[in-house]
Amino acid sequence: MRDKSGVEKISKLASLPLSEKEISLFGNQLSKIVGFVAALNRLDTNTVSPTYQVAGKVNEFREDKPSGGLSSKEALSNSPRTIGKYIVTKGVFNVK
Amino acid sequence: MKQHQQYEPVIGLEIHIQLNTKSKMFCSCSNNIWKEEPNSITCPTCLGLPGALPVPNKEAIKKCQLLGLVLNCSINKVSKFDRKNYFYPDLPKGYQISQYDKPLCSNGYVVVDDSKIRIRRVHLEEDTGKSIHTKDGTLLDYNKSGVPLAEVVTDPDIETAEEAATFARKVRELAISAGVSNGDMEKGNMRFEANVSMRKVSEKSLPNYRVEIKNINSFKFLKNAIEFEIERQREGLLAGRKLVQETRGWNEAERKTFSQRSKEFENDYRYFPEPDIPPMEFGNDYIEDLKKSLALANVDPVIEKVQKGTSSAEPVRKQYTLDDKGELSKVALKVICENPKAVNDYKTGKKEALKFLVGCIMYKTSGEADPKVSLGIIKTLLAK
Amino acid sequence: MLNSFLTIKDILAGYKRREFSSKEVFDLCYKNISKSEGRIGAFVTLLDREGLKLSRNSIPVGHKDIFSTKNIETTASSNILKGYKPPYDASTVKRLSDKNFVCIGKLNCDAFAHGATGENSDMKVTKNPYDLTRTPGGSSCGPAAAVASGFVLMATATDTGGSIRLPSSFTNTVGIKPTYGRVSRYGVIAMTSSTDSIGHITRTVWDNAYVLGITAGFDPKDATSSHREVDDYLDTIEQGILGLKVGVPREYLENIPANIKDRFYESIKLLEGLGAKVVDVSLPSTKYAINAYYIITPSEISSNLARFDGIRFGGTRNKFGGEAKRRIMMGTFSLSAGYYDEYYLKAQKARTLIIEDFKNAFEKVDVLVTPVSPILPPKLNSIIKDTLKTYMMDVLTVPVSIAGVPSLSVPGGFIDDEGKKLPFGIQLIGNYFNEKLLYRIGYALEQETRYYETTPAI
Numbered sequence: 001m002r003d004k005s006g007v008e009k010i011s012k013l014a015s016l017p018l019s020e021k022e023i024s025l026f027g028n029q030l031s032k033i034v035g036f037v038a039a040l041n042r043l044d045t046n047t048v049s050p051t052y053q054v055a056g057k058v059n060e061f062r063e064d065k066p067s068g069g070l071s072s073k074e075a076l077s078n079s080p081r082t083i084g085k086y087i088v089t090k091g092v093f094n095v096k
Numbered sequence: 097m098k099q100h101q102q103y104e105p106v107i108g109l110e111i112h113i114q115l116n117t118k119s120k121m122f123c124s125c126s127n128n129i130w131k132e133e134p135n136s137i138t139c140p141t142c143l144g145l146p147g148a149l150p151v152p153n154k155e156a157i158k159k160c161q162l163l164g165l166v167l168n169c170s171i172n173k174v175s176k177f178d179r180k181n182y183f184y185p186d187l188p189k190g191y192q193i194s195q196y197d198k199p200l201c202s203n204g205y206v207v208v209d210d211s212k213i214r215i216r217r218v219h220l221e222e223d224t225g226k227s228i229h230t231k232d233g234t235l236l237d238y239n240k241s242g243v244p245l246a247e248v249v250t251d252p253d254i255e256t257a258e259e260a261a262t263f264a265r266k267v268r269e270l271a272i273s274a275g276v277s278n279g280d281m282e283k284g285n286m287r288f289e290a291n292v293s294m295r296k297v298s299e300k301s302l303p304n305y306r307v308e309i310k311n312i313n314s315f316k317f318l319k320n321a322i323e324f325e326i327e328r329q330r331e332g333l334l335a336g337r338k339l340v341q342e343t344r345g346w347n348e349a350e351r352k353t354f355s356q357r358s359k360e361f362e363n364d365y366r367y368f369p370e371p372d373i374p375p376m377e378f379g380n381d382y383i384e385d386l387k388k389s390l391a392l393a394n395v396d397p398v399i400e401k402v403q404k405g406t407s408s409a410e411p412v413r414k415q416y417t418l419d420d421k422g423e424l425s426k427v428a429l430k431v432i433c434e435n436p437k438a439v440n441d442y443k444t445g446k447k448e449a450l451k452f453l454v455g456c457i458m459y460k461t462s463g464e465a466d467p468k469v470s471l472g473i474i475k476t477l478l479a480k
Numbered sequence: 481m482l483n484s485f486l487t488i489k490d491i492l493a494g495y496k497r498r499e500f501s502s503k504e505v506f507d508l509c510y511k512n513i514s515k516s517e518g519r520i521g522a523f524v525t526l527l528d529r530e531g532l533k534l535s536r537n538s539i540p541v542g543h544k545d546i547f548s549t550k551n552i553e554t555t556a557s558s559n560i561l562k563g564y565k566p567p568y569d570a571s572t573v574k575r576l577s578d579k580n581f582v583c584i585g586k587l588n589c590d591a592f593a594h595g596a597t598g599e600n601s602d603m604k605v606t607k608n609p610y611d612l613t614r615t616p617g618g619s620s621c622g623p624a625a626a627v628a629s630g631f632v633l634m635a636t637a638t639d640t641g642g643s644i645r646l647p648s649s650f651t652n653t654v655g656i657k658p659t660y661g662r663v664s665r666y667g668v669i670a671m672t673s674s675t676d677s678i679g680h681i682t683r684t685v686w687d688n689a690y691v692l693g694i695t696a697g698f699d700p701k702d703a704t705s706s707h708r709e710v711d712d713y714l715d716t717i718e719q720g721i722l723g724l725k726v727g728v729p730r731e732y733l734e735n736i737p738a739n740i741k742d743r744f745y746e747s748i749k750l751l752e753g754l755g756a757k758v759v760d761v762s763l764p765s766t767k768y769a770i771n772a773y774y775i776i777t778p779s780e781i782s783s784n785l786a787r788f789d790g791i792r793f794g795g796t797r798n799k800f801g802g803e804a805k806r807r808i809m810m811g812t813f814s815l816s817a818g819y820y821d822e823y824y825l826k827a828q829k830a831r832t833l834i835i836e837d838f839k840n841a842f843e844k845v846d847v848l849v850t851p852v853s854p855i856l857p858p859k860l861n862s863i864i865k866d867t868l869k870t871y872m873m874d875v876l877t878v879p880v881s882i883a884g885v886p887s888l889s890v891p892g893g894f895i896d897d898e899g900k901k902l903p904f905g906i907q908l909i910g911n912y913f914n915e916k917l918l919y920r921i922g923y924a925l926e927q928e929t930r931y932y933e934t935t936p937a938i
Contacts, residue, residue: 007809013364014782014812015183015190015789016805017798026809029867033774033810036868037823040771043830050828051835053674053704054884055661057374060703064155066119066126072136074567075143075238078793085134086228086235089185089791140548140568144787146556146669147548147570151703181783181815190786236791366815368824371673371780373703 003027103294103333105326106303107254110289111267113246113277114223115159121222121244122150122193130283134237142222142242144188149372152177156244157200157376158386159276160220163246164201165390166270167215171383175200177220177370182363185234186225188241194221196367200376206270208263214251221245246276252291252302257322261315264288274390281314288312290322293339294329308343309353321346325353391463392455416466421473424457424465428473431456442478450474482508485630485935488539488687495537502538505633509540509584512630516938519612521604522626525553526585534582541581542632544589544623546669547573552583556669557601558591560788560799570667571699572636572678579694587622587635592785593643593671594803595619596873599864602801607860608650609936611900614857617647620681624651627681628936634691635681640671641773642852642877644679645889649852649905652891652931654688654922655681657877659913660884661706663692664699670784672777673704675881685890685926689713689919696915711916717923722755724921727845731766732876736854739895740904744851747892747906747925751849754924759845763837768830769879774871775814775827776882782811806867835883838911847921848909850876852889856902876907886910888918891931903931 007027011018018026072085081088117127123141140148161171178196199219205212223243228235248267254260268286271277277285289310293303309325312318325344332339344353369375418424431453432439438456441449450471457470482500486508494500510529517523524545532538543549546556548566555561569577577583590600598606598621606621608614609628616625623635624647637644639657648655656679663678670676678695682688696710728748733741752758785808790796800808814823841848854875863869880887888908894901906925910918926932 010809010812010816013366013816014808015786015797016800016808018805022805026806029806030809030813032868033806034813036871037771037775037827040768040775040826040830041822043765043768043826043833045826045829045833048829048832050825051832052369052828053371053374054831054835054882055374055704055706057661057704057706058377060151060374061154061157062119062124062151062700064118064153065124066128067124069125069137069139070143070567072133072138075135075138075792077567078564080790080795081233083232083235085136086237087135087792088233088235090233140566140667143792145548145566145568145793146554146561146564146787147546147566147665147667149666149702149704151701179783181786183786183789185789185791188787188792190789191783238792364817366783366812366817366820368779368783368815368820371704 102296103330104297105255106252106293106295107260107322108252108291109250109254109260109264110291111248111264112287113163113248113271114285115156115244115246115276116278117153117155117159117244119153120242121153121156121220123242125242127243129239129243132239134239137239138241142188143238144241150193150370152373153244156220159244160200160218160246161386162274162390163248163271163276164204164218165386166274167201167204167206167218167248167267169201169204169215169218171201171378171386172198173378174198174375175378176375177373178367179370181366184224185236186227186241188225188238192221192224193370193373195219206263206266208259208266211253211255211259213253213263216249216251218246218248221247257319257326260290260322261319264315264318284313286313288318290318290325292322292325292329294326294333305339305341307339307341309346310343310356312346317346317348320348320351321353324351328353388455388459391458392451416464418461418464419466419469421469424470424473425477427457427460427465428470428477431460431474432477439478484508484512485683486633487684488633488682488690489684491539491633502534502536506532506534506538506540506584509631509633516629517631519607519938520609520625520629521606522587522622522629522631523585524555524557524588524603524622527552527583532582532584535580537580538582539580539634540584540632541576542585542587542623542626542635543573543583544620544635544637545586546589546593546638547636548667548669549573549583549586552586554586554669555603556592557589557603558799558801558804559602560795560797561793562795564793568667571664571701572695573667575695576636581634584632587626589622590619590803591801592669592781592804593619593638593640594781594807596642596646596870597621597858597864598647599860600801600803605860608857609938610651610903611857614859614902615650617650617853617857619643620647623681624648624653624655627651627653627683629938630935633682634687637679637681638668638671639677639679639881640675641777641881642874644681645852645877645887645905645907646873648681648889649892650857650903652894652903652934653681653683654685654891655679655889656688656692656915657880657887658692658696658915659706659886661704662886662913662915663695664702664705666699666701672780673784674776674780675884677881683932685919685922686714686717688888689717692915706913708913713916713919716916717919719920720755721751721921721924724756724847725845726751726756726758727761727841727848728758729761729763729766729841729848729850731763732850736851740851740854740856743893743895743904744906748849750925750928751921754928761841761844761848763841763879765830765833765837766879769834769882770871770875772827772830772834773874773878773882775823776831778807778811779814779824780811782808782815831882834879838883838885842911847917850907850909852876852905852907856895856897856904880909885912886915886918888915888922890922890925891929893929893931894934
C-alpha cells in the first residue's frame with residue numbers, strides 16, 4: 001500500500017474519492033499502520049482456529065411473521081433527492 | 097462442418113429463486129411486495145439505516161434446505177452467513193449478506209434427459225432493491241431489498257442452450273413441488289445467469305475464460321442468449337481471436353449479447369463472516385424432519401384430490417412403485433406405533449394429522465409408497 | 481436535599497419521599513448546563529427544556545450521539561450525518577425511556593466513535609471538566625463530561641476498545657463496558673460489530689448497577705444479544721469483598737509511568753485492606769491485542785460504513801473525516817484479496833489466544849485489576865497529531881474488548897500534574913456476565929475512598 005497506485009486501488013474499492021493530497025498523506029500514514037499491525041506476525045497461530053464472534057451463540061432465528069416497518073414517508077424522510085415515492089441518485093458510480 | 101464441430105460449449109448456470117416466505121430474509125417486513133407502492137415495505141434493516149441489524153428468518157433457511165433436498169444435495173451440518181462487499185445504489189448496506197464458504201446445501205444433481213447436471217451448492221442470501229435508470233437519474237425502490245433468495249449454482253456440466261433451458265424449467269418445477277417458491281416468472285421469482293465458454297472438443301479441462309451473461313429472467317431468453325453467445329464465441333475462436341473474461345447482458349430486441357464491463361476491474365468482494373449473525377448448526381434430527389416434511393409436501397396435492405373426489409390430475413411426482421396392501425400395512429402399523437401424538441390428534445378431530453401419518457409412510461418407503469393406497473390403509477387401521 | 485450533584489439513588493429516594501419534583505431536578509440540570517456547557521462543550525444537540533414531557537419520576541439522561549433517537553438529529557459527531565433524523569429509536573433508548581429516563585440531548589463523541597480523546601469530532605471539542613486545557617478522553621467524551629459536570633444523571637455510551645472506560649477514568653466517573661451481547665446494539669451506529677459494547681456512565685457505582693438492570697437483556701432485534709437471564713446487580717452490592725481473589729496481570733503494569741503505577745498499587749493495598757487476596761497473574765497474549773484490534777476494527781468499520789452513500793440519508797462519502805477515511809482504507813486493505821489471511825484471519829486467531837488468556841486467569845482469580853490508561857488526561861491538540869500514539873492509549877482496555885468480557889472503570893483518585901488534580905481510574909475486569917461481582921468490588925472501593933464527593937470546579 002506504499003505506492004500511489006496501491007492507495008488509489010484501495011480507494012476505488014472503498015468508493016472513497018481522495019484528493020491528490022489525501023492520497024500521498026494516506027500512503028504515508030497507512031504504511032505506518034500496516035507496519036504497526038504487522039507485529040502480529042510474530043505470534044504463532046499455526047494450530048489456532050479463528051474466533052469471529054465472542055457471543056458464543058448459534059442458531060439465532062426469527063419466526064416468519066410479518067410485522068412492523070416504516071411508512072414510505074419515514075423511509076424517504078432523510079433522502080436528499082426523491083421523485084414521487086422513489087429515492088433518486090444521479091449516476092451509477094460503480095457498474096454492477 | 098468439420099470446423100464448426102471443432103469447439104464445444106461449456107455451460108454453467110446460477111439460478112436465483114425468491115423464496116415464498118411470509119416475511120423478508122433478515123427483517124420482519126412483509127415478503128408480499130408485488131405491485132406495492134415504491135418504498136412502502138421497508139424498515140431500518142432492509143433500508144440499511146445506521147444502527148439496524150439483521151436477524152435470519154427461520155422459515156427461509158428451512159425452505160432453502162428443502163430446495164437443496166429436492167436437488168439431491170446434502171444439508172451441511174454447519175453453516176454461516178458472510179458479507180459480500182460491493183457498492184451499488186440498490187444495495188443499501190454496501191454489502192449483501194450471503195454465504196461464501198459454508199453454504200446451507202452442497203453437492204447435489206438433477207437429471208435432464210439422461211444427463212446428470214451436478215449442483216455445486218445451494219445457498220441463501222438477500223435480494224437487492226430495484227433500480228430504474230432514467231434520464232433524471234436512477235430511481236430506487238427498496239421494497240425488494242431483503243427478500244430471501246436461494247441461489248443454485250451448477251457445475252459447468254451443461255452442453256447446449258436447450259439443455260440449459262430444460263434444466264432451468266426442471267429446477268423451477270422442483271422448487272414449486274417442494275413448496276419453496278411460487279415460480280411466478282412474471283413477478284421475477286426466478287433469475288438466471290449463464291456462464292458460457294467454448295473449448296476444443298478434444299480438451300478435457302475447463303477453458304481459461306468465462307463469459308457471464310447476467311440478468312436473464314425467462315427460459316426463452318436464457319436459451320436465446322446462450323445460443324447467441326455460443327455462436328459469437330465460436331466465430332471469435334475460429335477467427336483466431338482471444339476471448340476474455342467478461343460480463344455481458346442480453347438484448348432481446350436486438351437478439352444479441354452485449355458487453356457490460358470488462359473484468360479488468362475485478363470486483364474484490366472481500367468476503368468475511370457476518371459478525372452480526374451467529375453461525376448455524378443443524379443436527380441429524382432436524383435434517384430428518386426436513387426430509388419428512390418434504391415427503392409430506394409431495395403428498396398433499398394427491399391427497400387433496402382424493403379427498404375432494406376430483407378425477408386424477410397430473411400427479412406431482414413420478415409413478416409410485418409400492419402399492420401392495422400387505423407391505424404397506426406393515427409400514428403403517430409401525431408409523432402408528434411411533435407417532436402416538438399424531439394418532440391422538442387425528443382421533444380428536446385434527447385432520448392434518450392424517451396427512452402427517454401418510455407422510456411418514458412415504459418417508460419410510462423412500463417416497464415409493466402410493467399415497468392413495470397408504471391413505472386408505474391408515475384410515476382403516478386407525479378406525480379399529 | 482436538592483444539590484448540584486445528585487445521584488440517581490438520591491433522586492429515586494427524593495421522588496418517593498416527595499422531597500422534590502422531577503421538574504426541579506430537570507431545572508437544576510439545565511441550570512448547570514447554562515452555567516458551564518459553554519466552556520465544556522458536551523452536547524451536539526440540546527433539547528429545549530420547555531419541550532420535554534416529564535412524568536413524576538423522570539430522570540435526565542443524555543445519549544451519545546451514535547444512539548438512534550427517533551426524530552432527534554443523530555450525527556455520530558460526523559459531518560456526513562448532519563441533519564440525519566432516524567425514524568426509529570435504538571432499543572436501549574426505548575428501554576430507558578420506558579423506565580422514566582428522559583433524553584435531554586445528544587452528546588459529543590469522536591466521529592463514529594473513532595478515537596481516544598474526543599478530538600476526532602467534526603462538531604466541537606469537549607473539554608475535561610477537571611482541567612479545561614485537557615481532553616476528557618474518548619470516544620465518549622461528551623457522555624463523560626456531561627455526567628461529571630452535573631448536566632445529566634446518566635449518559636449512555638459505547639465501548640469498542642475503551643471508549644467508556646477511558647473517558648470515565650479521566651473524569652472521576654464510573655463507566656461500565658458490559659459483556660459483549662449483554663445489552664442490545666440495535667439502533668446504535670455500528671463501529672466494530674464484534675466488539676461494540678453498549679454501556680453507560682454515572683457518578684456512582686450504585687447508579688451504574690441500577691441502569692444496567694434496565695438496559696441488559698435479550699433483544700430479538702439483535703441476534704448477538706444474550707439470552708442469559710439478567711442478574712439483580714444491586715442485591716449483593718454492599719456485601720464487601722472478603723476472601724475474593726484479585727489478580728494483577730503483570731503485562732498491564734509494564735511501561736506505566738511511576739505516578740500512575742504508585743497510585744494504582746495504593747488502590748490494590750486498599751482492596752487487600754478490605755479483605756481481598758491479591759495474586760500475580762500473567763496474560764501473555766496481551767501485547768498482541770492492540771495489533772489484532774487495529775486490524776479487526778478497521779476491517780469491520782470499512783464494511784459498516786459502506787452504507788453511507790448519500791442516497792437514503794446523509795452526505796456523500798467525501799464528507800467523512802480523516803480518521804474515518806483512514807480506517808476505511810486500512811480495513812478495505814486488510815480484507816482485500818491476498819491480504820485477508822495475513823491480516824483479518826490472523827487477527828481473529830490472535831483473538832482466540834487472548835480469550836484463552838482470560839479464561840486461564842479466571843480459573844485462578846475472581847477479578848483482574850489494572851489501571852485504565854497508561855497516561856493522564858492529555859492536553860488538547862497534543863496526542864491527536866500522532867495516530868499511533870492515539871491508538872496506544874487503548875493498550876490497557878483493548879484486550880478486554882477483543883475477548884468480550886466485562887469491565888468497570890471506577891475512580892482511583894487524583895494525580896497532580898502542572899498544578900491540577902487530574903482523575904485517573906481503576907479497571908476491574910470480570911469473567912463473562914460477571915458484572916454483578918464487578919459492581920460489588922467497585923462499590924467497596926468507592927465507599928472506602930468516596931472520590932465521587934469531589935466535583936469539578938466549573
